[in-house]
Amino acid sequence: MTEAGDVDTHHTDVLVLGGGPAATWAAIAAAEAGSRVTLVDKGYCGTSGATAAGGNNLWLIPPGPRRDESIREREAAAGGLTDADWMARVLSASWDRVEQLASWGYPFPVGDDGRQLRSSLQGPEYMRRMRRKAHRSGVRILDHHPATALTTDGDGVVNGANGIARQDGGRPWRIAAGAVVLATGGTAFLSGSFGTNVDTGDGFLMAAEVGAHLSGMEFSTAYALAPEWGTHTKGRMLQWASFYDEQGRPFPTERGLAGRQDAQRALAQGKRVFARLDRAPEHIRQTMRDAQPNYFLPLDKAGIDPFVTAYPLRMVYEGSVRGTGGLRLTGADCATTVPGLFAAGDAATRELITGAISGGGSHNGSWAIASGSLAGRGAAEYSRRRASGGEPVEHDRLGLRPGPRNAPSVDEVVRVAQDHILPPNRSHRKSGARLTESAAALEALWRDISAGLAPVPARDAYKPRQAVALVAAARWITAASLARTETRGIHRREDLPDLDDRFAHRILVGGLDEVWTAPDPVLPQLISAEAVA
Incomplete structure (x- = not known):
């Protein structure tokens, strides 16, 4: 036992920071590779974060020519910043992992033809099963244990993390590890968007403090649409919407993304916008409700049938959670620019598969599955090759010690x-x-x-x-x-x-006291020469 104020310490092969889908997939993958794995979460693993609060659509394409077609379609929409190898890697890994998820008993709905419908996941059920699978894989899960800083050895190699146990009076902990996976989510700036209260960019800060680079941060300013009194954002529902101004006049837009963009443009100008899901065919309306019940629940409580009655919308900031930016990856194992540190999910840049546009729910959902699995395996392999973690070097990180009497709150x-x-x-x-x-x-x-x-x-x-x-x-x-x-x-x-062809590259950013930017020396890799921005 440790006394109050003592540091609770232990050792593991792979330390995973985070508790969402990317973190749990990373922990399971590292355990499958034979590593001892510890997962620490700021909240309660399986219930904290945007996925647990709602769910995910998935970018799930079966093997075959349709995958290449999907990659080309994404290239054409994504501003020319994607990487075809990464897109193929994500499609392959997520397809295989969702097959595993089905074998673990996830209750996918079944279509009229008897086949499972795997295009979306119900967050609570999904994350409950992921937590259980992690436990059964031997992962040690420490809930309400937010990490506050990474540790490194004398050579700058990441060798663990420090943090506190919130439910034990803030007792400090230190975990030494052969490798660390950052899956702490992105940042939504405490905007109140659904399930993102834990997404404050902690992983970005901790990684930058040990020298990591970020990429795509200019594409981290994503907004989504929600009912005016709510926080639940599901853009997939609004692909079937007609949009109206406050006088009930329809927007002259086509169905889908263009309509949402016009709605956001009007809202950004201070105008009110209303939506009605009247473009949804009758035969899929119940399927829409079954796929995303949380979107419809507040509307039902308000006595609104969204297929019949227009309801007001508002813009909700979702930042890099729905946007793109995060830690730069240097290899297929999700290694970052700092040895010993790997990144997955919203903590890692998604420019590689989403380019300059939002990943929405589907691409982000598959990215979490694939990058988590790849990072977990990569961290396990790195830890296995590493001779010793070395003693942690102490650093005085900003915010760890209280400031003077007049310091800002x-x-x-x-x-x-x-x-x-x-x-x-x-x-x-x-x-x-x-x-x-x-x-x-x-x-x-x-x-x-x-x-x-x-x-x-x-x-x-x-x-x-x-x-x-x-x-x-x-x-x-x-x-x-x-x-x-x-x-x-x-x-x-x-x-x-206007678009400027001189910027058909990704932009890196980093630094703390002195912020810097630079072009990414690794250029986008497109499979379609005719891909356009």
Whole structure:
């Protein structure tokens, strides 16, 4: 037993940070490879995060020529920034893993032809089974154990992490590991979007502190549409919507993505927008309800039949959770630019399969499955080859120690960071002038918190780190948005509305006290020479 204030320590082969689908797939894959695996989650593994709160559609294409067609279609829509090998890898891995999920007893619905319908997953049922499978695979799961910092050896190789046990009075813990998988999710800036309260960019911060690079952060400013009084965003439902203004006049748009874009454009201008799912054929309406019941529940409670009655919409910021940016990957094993550190799910950039556009639910869902599995196997192999983890080198990380008496509070810091990210005129519609203003304000905020934040209770010691992570992410998003002097995908510059072929490459970003950007030396790889932005 450890006394209060002592550091609870243990050793493992592979340490997984996170508790969503990417984290659990990584933990299971590492255990399958013969590693001792520990998973630590900020919340309760299986219930925290966007997937557990709702679910996923899947980019699931059977083997055959249709896969290449799907890759070409994605290339044509994704701004020319994707990697064909990665797309093929994700399609293959997710197909195989969903087959396994079915064999574990996941209750996929069955169509009229007797075949399972595997295009979507119900979040609670999915994550309940993933937690159970991880347990049965021998994974040690530590719930309510947020990680606060990565540790490295004297050569800068990641060898574990530190954190606190929230339900044990904030007792500090240290776990030494042969390799670490970051699957901590992206960042939605505490916008209130459904299930994203744990997605504060902690993994981005911890990785950057040990020298990791990020990519695609300018495409992290994704918004989705939800009923005006709700937070549940499911764009797939709105592909069947007709959109109306406040006077009931229909938008002159086609069904699908174009309609949603027009709705967001109007909302960003301060106008009210209404939707009715009247374009959905009668025979699929019950299937829509069965696939995403959480979307319909608040409408039903309000007495609204969305197939008949128009309901008001609002924009909800989902950041990199629905967007693209994250840690840069350097190989098919999901290794990052720092040895010993692997990334998966929303913590890793999805530019490789989504390019300059949102992955939506389907691509993101398959990315979590595939990247988690690949990262888990990669981390297991790295740990097996590694002679010794070495002693951890202590670092004084920003936000781990309280600041002076007049230091800003967590809430104050979070509000300032949000002010420069959440408003649509900061992220949905960007301009050089507003970005430059935000960059200056965020730099000043970074200097203000450099001596620390106001003290918090021991069990809340992770919250200052969350606030610091939000400021860091806001600075990276702003810097990358300034560096991409064009409009491409969901990166929209009002002052630079045209595509510029000189920027047909990914943009890297990193640094803490000094933020930097640079072109990615690895160019996009397209299978279709005619792929266009």
